[in-house]
Amino acid sequence: MKSFAFLSLLASLPVLTLAVSIVEPAVAKPVKRDWPDLDAFLTEVAELFSDITTDDFSDALTNGEAALATLFDIQTTQNLGSGCDDVTVLFARGTFEPGNVGALVGPEFFDALSSMLGSSKSLGIQGVDYPASIEGTNEGDVTEGETMARNITSILSSCPSTQLVLSGYSQGAALVHNAAVDVGSLMSSVAAVVTFGDPDSSTPVAGINPSKVLIICHVGDVVCSGYPVITPQHLTYAVNADEAASFVISQLS
Numbered sequence: 001m002k003s004f005a006f007l008s009l010l011a012s013l014p015v016l017t018l019a020v021s022i023v024e025p026a027v028a029k030p031v032k033r034d035w036p037d038l039d040a041f042l043t044e045v046a047e048l049f050s051d052i053t054t055d056d057f058s059d060a061l062t063n064g065e066a067a068l069a070t071l072f073d074i075q076t077t078q079n080l081g082s083g084c085d086d087v088t089v090l091f092a093r094g095t096f097e098p099g100n101v102g103a104l105v106g107p108e109f110f111d112a113l114s115s116m117l118g119s120s121k122s123l124g125i126q127g128v129d130y131p132a133s134i135e136g137t138n139e140g141d142v143t144e145g146e147t148m149a150r151n152i153t154s155i156l157s158s159c160p161s162t163q164l165v166l167s168g169y170s171q172g173a174a175l176v177h178n179a180a181v182d183v184g185s186l187m188s189s190v191a192a193v194v195t196f197g198d199p200d201s202s203t204p205v206a207g208i209n210p211s212k213v214l215i216i217c218h219v220g221d222v223v224c225s226g227y228p229v230i231t232p233q234h235l236t237y238a239v240n241a242d243e244a245a246s247f248v249i250s251q252l253s
């Protein structure tokens with residue numbers, strides 16, 4: 001069992017955006033957020049996950065993320081209120097992540113989006129309620145895609161004028177792909193799609209113009225090639241929170 005040289009890898013983290021579209025962010029200069037402090041966050045990620053092994057990452061991920069959530073006061077469960085918001089993000093977390101949105105990627109993305117929207121539009125977040133277990137990385141994500149699809153249908157029917165954003169990380173990204181197939185033509189009502197560390201990165205998201213889709217994959221993240229192996233590059237998508245939020249902003253009307 002070998003631990004990763006995490007910090008040195010982070011220092012020279014190459015980032016590749018496998019996408020899909022020419023991104024012209026409406027917000028040229030993302031507003032600087034004070035929470036979470038990205039450097040502090042990534043330092044903590046590096047420490048908490050420094051001894052993660054490819055053989056056993058379940059406990060390491062769950063415990064590490066629970067620690068992160070406590071340290072940075074991250075809300076890992078997000079449920080829409082009763083009202084309809086101008087913008088709704090439906091997010092599927094990665095395998096073994098706590099709550100319904102996890103701690104590694106979703107909350108940082110929501111925070112960036114919320115900062116960029118400011119008071120111009122209200123934002124609602126809903127996590128997909130699914131097990132995020134290792135079994136799902138084989139076949140379960142197809143079944144759980146149906147769970148996400150039901151949420152898409154229900155959000156669009158109860159809030160027809162909300163601008164719906166679909167997003168997912170790791171196994172949650174696979175849910176996005178599967179849910180898109182399930183809801184079929186309803187995808188034309190979706191404003192934007194953003195996936196992180198996407199095992200189906202080479203497959204277009206069904207039913208939606210590719211210009212509305214951003215798939216973010218780091219060089220060295222083999223999950224993006226469909227291998228269920230966790231490398232440090234799979235754990236650092238918080239660095240792309242501003243990029244993802246800018247893309248969403250560019251797709252809103």
Ligand SMILES: *[C@@H]1O[C@H](CO)[C@@H](O)[C@H](O)[C@H]1NC(C)=O
Nearest residue numbers: 080126129147150151154155
């Ligand atoms: C999403 O689906 C879950 C069940 O999987 C349900 O509890 C939740 O209320 C749904 N949320 C919305 C906004 O449709």
